[in-house]
Amino acid sequence: MLVKTFGSAVFGINATTITVEVNLSIGVGFFLVGLPDSAVKESQQRINAALKNNHLEIPNKKMVVNMAPADIRKEGSAYDLTLAVGMLAVSGLILSEDISKYIIMGELSLDGSLKPIKGVLPIAIKAREEGFKGFILPIQNAREAAVVNNLEVIGAENIAQVVDYLNGKLVIEPTVVNTREEFYTGIKNFESDFSDVRGQENVKRAMEIAAAGGHNIIMIGPPGAGKTMLAKRVASILPPFTLQEALETTKIHSVAGKIDQQTSLMTMRPFRSPHHTISDVALVGGGTYPQPGEISLAHNGVLFLDELPEFQRTVLEVMRQPLEDRVITISRAKFSVEYPASFMLVASMNPCPCGYYNHPEKDCVCSPGIRQKYLNKISGPLLDRIDIHIEVVPVPFEKLSGKEALESSQAIRERVAQARQVQLERFKDMKGVHSNAQMNTKLIRKFCQLDATGSQLIKTAMEKVGLSARAYDRILKVSRTIADLEKSETIEPHHLAEAIQYRSLDRDNWGN
Numbered sequence: 001m002l003v004k005t006f007g008s009a010v011f012g013i014n015a016t017t018i019t020v021e022v023n024l025s026i027g028v029g030f031f032l033v034g035l036p037d038s039a040v041k042e043s044q045q046r047i048n049a050a051l052k053n054n055h056l057e058i059p060n061k062k063m064v065v066n067m068a069p070a071d072i073r074k075e076g077s078a079y080d081l082t083l084a085v086g087m088l089a090v091s092g093l094i095l096s097e098d099i100s101k102y103i104i105m106g107e108l109s110l111d112g113s114l115k116p117i118k119g120v121l122p123i124a125i126k127a128r129e130e131g132f133k134g135f136i137l138p139i140q141n142a143r144e145a146a147v148v149n150n151l152e153v154i155g156a157e158n159i160a161q162v163v164d165y166l167n168g169k170l171v172i173e174p175t176v177v178n179t180r181e182e183f184y185t186g187i188k189n190f191e192s193d194f195s196d197v198r199g200q201e202n203v204k205r206a207m208e209i210a211a212a213g214g215h216n217i218i219m220i221g222p223p224g225a226g227k228t229m230l231a232k233r234v235a236s237i238l239p240p241f242t243l244q245e246a247l248e249t250t251k252i253h254s255v256a257g258k259i260d261q262q263t264s265l266m267t268m269r270p271f272r273s274p275h276h277t278i279s280d281v282a283l284v285g286g287g288t289y290p291q292p293g294e295i296s297l298a299h300n301g302v303l304f305l306d307e308l309p310e311f312q313r314t315v316l317e318v319m320r321q322p323l324e325d326r327v328i329t330i331s332r333a334k335f336s337v338e339y340p341a342s343f344m345l346v347a348s349m350n351p352c353p354c355g356y357y358n359h360p361e362k363d364c365v366c367s368p369g370i371r372q373k374y375l376n377k378i379s380g381p382l383l384d385r386i387d388i389h390i391e392v393v394p395v396p397f398e399k400l401s402g403k404e405a406l407e408s409s410q411a412i413r414e415r416v417a418q419a420r421q422v423q424l425e426r427f428k429d430m431k432g433v434h435s436n437a438q439m440n441t442k443l444i445r446k447f448c449q450l451d452a453t454g455s456q457l458i459k460t461a462m463e464k465v466g467l468s469a470r471a472y473d474r475i476l477k478v479s480r481t482i483a484d485l486e487k488s489e490t491i492e493p494h495h496l497a498e499a500i501q502y503r504s505l506d507r508d509n510w511g512n
Contacts, residue, residue: 001023002022002023002024002090003017003022003089003092004020004021004022004099004100005020005082005083005085005086005099005104005105006018006020006100006103006104006132007020007067007078007079007082007098007103007105008062008101008105008119008127009072009074009075010119010123011335011337012052012248012255012290012337012338012339013122013127013251013252013255013340014122014126015119015126016069016072016074017103017126017127018079018082018128019067019069020065020066020067020068020079020082020083020086021065021067021068022063022064022065022083022086022087022089022090023063023064023085024059024063024091025061025064025278026061026063027061027062028062029062029063030063030065031062031063032044032065032067032083033067033070034065034066034068034069034070034074035067035070035071035072035073035406036067036073036074037073037074037075037076039076039077039119040067040074040075040076040079042081043079043080043108046080046083046108046109046110047083047087047108048079048116049161050080050084050109050112050159051084051087051112052111053086053111053112054061054111054112054158054159054160054163056088056159056160058088058165059091060136063087063090065077065086065087067183070181075289076107076117076118077108077117078105078106078117078118078119078447079105080106080108081104081106081107081108081114081137081162082105082106082160083097083238084108084159085104085136085162085166086099087161088162090115093429094161094163094167095167096166096167096168098133098137098166101133101134102133102135102305103123103124103127103132103134103135104135104137104162105117105120105123105137106137106156108159111158112158113158113159114137114138114139114156114157114158114159114162115140115155116140116141116256117141117255118208118254118257119254119255119257120137120254120259121144121147121148121250121251121259122251122255123135124144124145124148124151124153125148125251128148128149128150132151132195133152133156133176133224134151134152134342135152135153135154136162136165137153137154137155137263138266138416139156139157140261141155142154142260143175143177143264143289144153144259144263144264145175145263146176146177146264147247147265149364152174152303152473153174153176154172154174154175155172155175156172159345163346164175177264179264179265180243182264182265182267190409192232192236192270192409193236193406193408193409194234194406194408194409194412195405195406195407195408196229196406197226197229197230197233197406198400198402199226199396199399199400200230200395202394203219203226203230203390204230204407204412205276206388206390207230207233207234207237207481208416208485209388209478209481209485209502210250210344210387210388211234211238211344211345211412211416212415212416212419212420212485213387213419213435213437213438213477213478213481213484214344214436214437215344215387215478215479215481216323216345216346216347216385216386216387217345217346217347217388217389217390218346218347218348218349218383218386218388218390219231219347219348219349219390219391220348220351220389220390220391220504220505221350221351221391221394222350222351222355222356222358222359222393222394223350223391225393226392226395227231227306227348227394228289228306228348230392231304231306231348232273234271234304234344235268235269235270235271235302236409237346237409237416238269238301238413238416239413239416239420240413241266241268241269241300245300246265246266246267247265247477248299249266249269249270249299249300249301250266250437252292252297252299253297253298255291255292256292258297268456269300269301269302270297270298270299270300270301270302271295271298271301272294272297272298272302272303272304272343273303273304273305273306274294274303274305276305276306276307276311278294278311280312280314280315280318281293283295283315284319284333285320285330286320286327286330290330290332290337292339293328293339293457295319295322295328295341295343296339298339298341298343299341299342299343300342300343301343302343303343303344303346304346304347304348304360305345305348305434306348307348308347308348308349308377308378308398309349309374309375309377309378311350313377313379316379316382317381317382318464319345319382320381320385322341324385326340326341326342326432326438327339327340327342345385347386348392351364351371351391352364352366352370353366353370353374354366357361358391358393359375359393360394361394366466368474383505384474387437387474387478387502389501389502389504389505391504409410409442415485416485418487419481419485420435422484422487423484426447427443428495430443436477436478436480436481436484439477439480441473444473444476444477445448448476448477448479448480448491449490449491450476450491450496451493454492454493457481457493457496457500458475458496458500461475461500465500467500467503471503474502475496475499475503476491478499479495479496479498479499480495482499483495
């Protein structure tokens with residue numbers, strides 16, 4: 001006798017349907033084939049214990065289980081429920097003919113209860129695409145799967161409930177989530193706000209420009225100047241998620257197992273702040289069975305690297321390609337996976353090892369050579385990918401103790417959203433380009449044309465201030481964003497002048 005059940009395997013952020021074929025015949029033994037890993041092979045012991053503890057006995061005959069396609073490696077314990085339902089059905093303990101209409105996934109405890117699994121959202125999306133009626137899974141994952149409409153999501157607490165449901169003895173109401181209502185309710189709930197930050201108007205302005213154009217930004221300043229405080233509020237001024245962006249970001253966090261039971265759809269742009277001891281694999285993703293790294297978890301959001309020179313140089317260098325291509329491809333001998341990595345990089349650093357170079361009150365004790373060595377920890381190619389460099393100075397007491405009301409994140413966010421809308425319209429015919437920061441050289445020449453005054457201004461800046469040649473394109477991109485914030489069709493000289501100020505680290509004499 002042969003029975004088929006269906007599960008799913010996740011590669012990257014996409015799912016592939018797995019067919020589990022269970023055949024019962026005369027003889028003795030249990031054989032599991034189809035390239036299972038150790039966790040899948042161990043499922044036999046978990047399933048046997050779970051079935052016995054729920055008074056479900058399968059006959060002692062020869063049972064062969066094949067997981068097709070057989071050339072795809074099956075990983076993890078999420079196939080426990082898929083295998084168990086197939087074994088019960090072939091043994092005559094589940095009589096329903098609807099088994100083949102469901103994707104069935106879940107990890108079994110020895111008492112038969114179901115534990116949550118990873119990658120539920122991409123599995124649910126694939127199930128709907130392939131015309132499955134529903135998705136039977138642990139109740140802890142039900143809200144996440146219910147984001148996908150036109151799919152019955154049946155959340156169960158244990159295997160006994162699954163058996164009774166399939167046999168028609170128990171009614172389990174499908175989990176329903178109003179995706180749009182939940183999405184639009186949560187997109188404006190921020191814990192931090194720019195109205196909490198007193199002083200630093202020039203840095204707030206730089207961050208508004210960075211958010212408006214999707215530009216990477218680095219802040220240089222002494223300890224306690226407010227760099228981390230400002231960085232944590234960047235996400236509050238980014239444009240709200242679109243529903244498509246929210247789904248794409250949720251898929252990545254689902255694959256990584258970062259979605260909690262109360263969350264069905266991410267409504268806030270992610271803010272990731274890894275410690276400087278992070279490894280290169282943890283940052284970009286990887287492992288024996290590749291998982292998304294911090295740059296992918298920050299997709300459509302912010303990656304904040306505090307104390308940038310303290311990160312290992314090899315860790316920083318692996319970001320160079322994702323910063324340009326906005327995807328990361330992780331290759332292994334037999335396969336490769338691709339994760340999105342379109343994030344806004346926000347970095348901060350002290351100007352020198354002691355932290356007090358250019359401090360208005362405290363003296364720096366570092367020699368010029370020590371300062372330069374500290375700055376050289378950040379390579380030129382990486383710095384080349386950071387559009388805005390802004391110096392942060394300590395806020396005087398008079399401003400810290402002020403009582404006046406300050407501009408909120410919501411007000412800044414509205415200006416940023418308007419500027420982003422201008423850019424979306426500008427690049428509507430360019431695939432993969434959504435903001436000024438993503439412009440290549442050809443687009444810069446097309447959309448960042450300067451008049452005679454502007455051309456003379458940038459020429460003078462490069463000659464007199466000592467700006468490097470690599471700063472040229474970055475200045476044009478930033479000036480285009482400043483013009484968009486002011487609703488200007490052309491780049492005016494004052495837009496260009498402001499953009500030139502945001503290249504502190506490109507000055508030949510900086511740090512000396």
